[in-house]
Amino acid sequence: MAERYNYNNCKEICISNGAKDLIKVYKDKKHHIKQRLKEFENIHKSDDENVFSELCFCLLTPQSKAVYCGQAIKELKRSRLLFNGGKRAVRSKLQKVRFPNNKTGYLIGARNIFKHGKRIEIKKILDINDTFRVREWLVKNVKGLGYKEASHFLRNIGLGRNMSILDVHILKNLKRYKVIKEIPRAITKKTYLEIESKMRKFSDSLNIPVEELDLLFWSNQTGFIFK
DNA sequence: TTCAGGAGGCTTT
DNA sequence: AAAGCCCCCTGAA
Secondary structure, eight states: OOOOOOTTSHHHHHHHHTHHHHHHHHHHHHHHHHHHHHHHHTGGGSOHHHHHHHHHHHHHOTTSOHHHHHHHHHHHHHTTHHHHOOHHHHHTTOTTSSSHHHHHHHHHHHHHHHEETTEEOOGGGOOTTOHHHHHHHHHHHSTTOOHHHHHHHHHHTTOOTTOOOOOHHHHHHHHHTTSSSSOOSSOOHHHHHHHHHHHHHHHHHHTOOHHHHHHHHHHHHHSSOOO
């Protein structure tokens, strides 16, 4: 009860009154949330370089400020270093991103997978009819991409239906609403899929799509919706 | 000036 | 499974 107010006063309301008011807050933000998701919806239909850039964004975000990651990707695209820059040049644009050395390696590793000749080709691996299998493929083949970030990527290009992006904010909310008892210290594949399944059931019971519940939790914690 | 915190994941033990 | 490592910038105290 002694929780601080955030930008929207949502935290307080949600804690004191449980899931009922989560639905109320949802109604307030529903339009905004749907609008935001709509912006992601068709990204997977844009060109390969754009889709690849989204993947790279998600390789940068762990433990970092998403805004700075966005700036870094924007600059790497503009300069085209993202598509053909060397290690040192790429690294020079990650000044504000956490763990820049590791992440430079992830970016170049991902590029090596998807660059054929002079072209980036990533869209052909996106099986729209089985996005969960695509996620498995990404986790297995793209170094630096775990379940959380693979889900984040698919959501950001409009293929994240029914997927959870289990970051600390979401996990805190899931605990708050007693969907999970505790926040696990390390999330294995097994626990990730279990928690994802529980979140799906919870969202079903509220009649709120998982992707929308994700953004709702996210905005409750941070006060805004980025990506 | 210190110090927590930011949409984790990989490697080693 | 658990601990160790990556390693940057910002804003509050």
